[in-house]
Amino acid sequence: MSKFAPHRGSLNKPRATNTTICQKCLKTGHFIYECKSTRPYVSRPSRTEMLENPKLLAKLKADGKPSVEVPEEFKKQSGTANRILEGKEKERE
Numbered sequence: 526m527s528k529f530a531p532h533r534g535s536l537n538k539p540r541a542t543n544t545t546i547c548q549k550c551l552k553t554g555h556f557i558y559e560c561k562s563t564r565p566y567v568s569r570p571s572r573t574e575m576l577e578n579p580k581l582l583a584k585l586k587a588d589g590k591p592s593v594e595v596p597e598e599f600k601k602q603s604g605t606a607n608r609i610l611e612g613k614e615k616e617r618e
Contacts, residue, residue, distance in 0.1 A: 541559070549562065550563070
């Protein structure tokens with residue numbers, strides 16, 4: 526047989542079992558290249574939420590303590606940008 530001749534398809538293709546999980550739709554029974562579903566939305570906490578709420582970090586880290594302390598000026602929701610700008614204006618004077 527010539528090396529340029531078309532190859533036959535493999536007869537022992539892997540078959541998906543009931544425990545095979547698709548990486549696209551996260552359902553069982555098929556591989557990702559056989560998937561006809563769309564990706565589901567998976568909600569995850571943002572980095573700010575994880576820093577402010579140690580319980581969310583505890584799920585990700587063994588000790589449950591945040592690796593970085595958030596300064597008090599950034600914990601307040603209103604006026605953070607205004608305070609920073611006022612401080613920079615005072616430095617310029």
